[in-house]
Amino acid sequence: MKIGLTGGIATGKSTVASMLQRKGAPLVDADVIAREVVEPGSPVLGRVAERFGSDILLADGSLNRKKLGAIVFADPTQRKALESLLHPPIRALMKERMALLERQYPDKPVIVDVPLLYESGLEAMFDAVMVVYVPAELQRERLKQRDGLTEEQAEQRLAAQLPIEEKRRRADFVIDNAGTLEETQRQIDLFWKESGLP
Incomplete structure (x- = not known):
């Protein structure tokens, strides 16, 4: 199974990728x-x-x-x-x-971290797409804090991507990363279990 992992800038894709790797999934990082x-x-x-x-x-x-x-x-x-x-x-x-x-790793999902998966029209490369989601307001705040950006710079970067709500709508799996790390981990565990993965 090939899973495209995406989200918006500053939604926490790297965090989710690490959690999936700890479960044993091999990772390809487009960055x-x-x-x-x-x-x-x-x-x-x-x-x-x-x-x-x-x-x-x-x-x-x-x-x-x-x-x-x-x-x-x-x-x-x-x-x-x-x-x-x-x-x-x-x-x-x-x-x-x-x-x-x-x-x-024939028995594991191959996770491919692709920041601009939808923007680049790459859905067909994958069996499923997982979107790491946070509400747009939180995304903007995290981006400004993480990269030390002004409001205008943050807006420019967000404007270069599909809105996070659109990505969420198109996803096969959504991981809501607005809460605690434990809450995110629980969603990963559930995804793993429901997918029947070892």
Whole structure:
């Protein structure tokens, strides 16, 4: 079983991913893969620098995420351009890792943490989608606190994603992460049990 794990920015996907891993589920993290494909010297990073200018690179040749983020979050056209460069190699590597883990762990669900799963139209890659949910107000507050953002910066990042209520509506499984960690863990335990997992 391949489960796409998603949610909104600052809803607690990493927390839920860790809980699923502790249950024995292998994890593919799209963010980790996204960092791998733009490692210094990689052809993908070369194409990104070509498109956005070499000043998005740090002195050591690595990507200046803050500078690139400022460009793409302020302009949807620029964000789309970046996505067209990054998404194909990220997807290819994700599929490769998923197939490998399915062979290694045939009796476990392979969890694939994909922040922009719905936005990227990736539902078809998975047997089911699990959404980590918190109400939009709480999401905004957590985002501002976690990343030290202004209201405007938080809004820009939230506007780049489908609203959390829409994601919740489309999910096969919803994990409500607005309460305590214990409450979240209980939902994970229930999901595991109801799915008949060992």
